[in-house]
Amino acid sequence: MKSRLTPLHAVLLLGLASATAHAAADEKLKAAAEQEKAPLIETLHDMVMIESGSSDVEGLAKMADFTEARLKALGATTRRQKTTAGAGADIVVGTFTGTGTRKLMLIAHMDTVYQRGILATEPYHVDGTKIFGPGIADDKGGIAVVLHALKILKDTGWRDYATLTVSLNPDEEVGSIGSGEFISELADQHDVVLSCEPTASSPPAQNDSLLLGASGTATGIMKVKGRASHVGAAPERGRNALIELSHQLLQTQDIAKSIPGTQLSWTTAKAGTVRNQIPEDAEAGADIRLTVSDGVAKLKAALDEKVKNKLVPDTETTVTIVPGRPPFVASDRGRALAQEGQAIYAEIDRKLDIAEMTGGATDAGYANRSGKAVVVESFGLAGFGYHARDEFIDTNSIVPRLYLMTRTLIEQGKKK
Secondary structure, three states: OOOOOOHHHHHHHHHHHHHOOOOOOOHHHHHHHHHHHHHHHHHHHHHHOOOOEOOOHHHHHHHHHHHHHHHHHOOOEEEEEEOOOOOOOEEEEEEEEOOOOOEEEEEEEOOEOOOOOHHHOOOOEEEOOEEEOOOHHHHHHHHHHHHHHHHHHHHHOOOOOOEEEEEEEOOHHHOOOOOHHHHHHHHOOOOEEEEOOOEEOOOOOOOEEEEOEEOEEEEEEEEEEOEOEEOOOOHHHOEOHHHHHHHHHHHHOOHHHHOOOEEEEEEEEEEOOOOOEEOOEEEEEEEEEEOOOOHHHHHHHHHHHHOOOOOOOOOEEEEEEEEOOOOEEOOHHHHHHHHHHHHHHHHOOOOEEEEOOEOOOOOHHHHOOOOOOEEEEOOOOEEEOOOOOOOEEEHHHHHHHHHHHHHHHHHHHHOO
């Protein structure tokens, strides 16, 4: 005799399948994450009180001392690597040696966008579940997740890795100009790289996320050469570089729209030195964002062709593009790792989104450049207001993010 599946039975079975679709939480790890919440907040406070703008060598040295001491206390062998450009601060590298086969890497950055003295007007303070402070989300929250996740794992005796490397650089906010190559070379020696920039909190995001794509960067420079002349006695003898620059900016402002994977925004300009002289020189700068590897070449070719159209005769316009951080586009292996993260979040009844792309650039681009390592971004704390005067983290994200990091490391260590 056949049994019939009534609509009610179907609903009940669907609910049962949903309830058992994800694994049970690791209660010991979850409890450990909850116990680390208060110590992590204390660590955040200590780091925020160290002002460490990208040009603040003294502040960055204090951050390097702080993080290196913490890594040593966790059992790491540490070293300092001098940056090759910029302010001349140190990269901090901590290395743990385990008993497994996989090589894992965690990256975060010690610098912030804020100038020295910011704490006088934007102090560390708590408002409900939000903790405010310069750089607290971007990226001192990421460093805190690294330090306290490793503390949890140390306490469990976990050593299922061949090498676990922590790299903390001092110049991410200025394009990792002195550390990017180092990050790329070090990442190529590892199987997996977890980058610890923040995830957006609610609002504006509904859920925490992991990120699979971030724009690369480049700097565009347009220069116009004209001819100086007295504005009153002989203005017709001049060739106004400012007028020609204005013309070129207007006719190139939308040029990236025809080149998929590129974005160009003219953001700075200067011309002339005195009021009563036709300016012979003018210059503009552009912020360029890229998600394709050949974007610089295509933009340069399009700009060179467009600037041939002149408004002011006898002027010369040249365009230069200086490549910066490479774009980050995760591989299929990276997407699979992010999906494993979703399953880990489900273990504690939380939803984790996968963000495909952001216009912000990150060091995941350097780590992912060769494609050798599996790279996923945004393992830091949830927060918002980055680079603004109301930057914060949400303390509700601390336990889930610690659980995500520890469980991810454990699972990645198991793989062959």
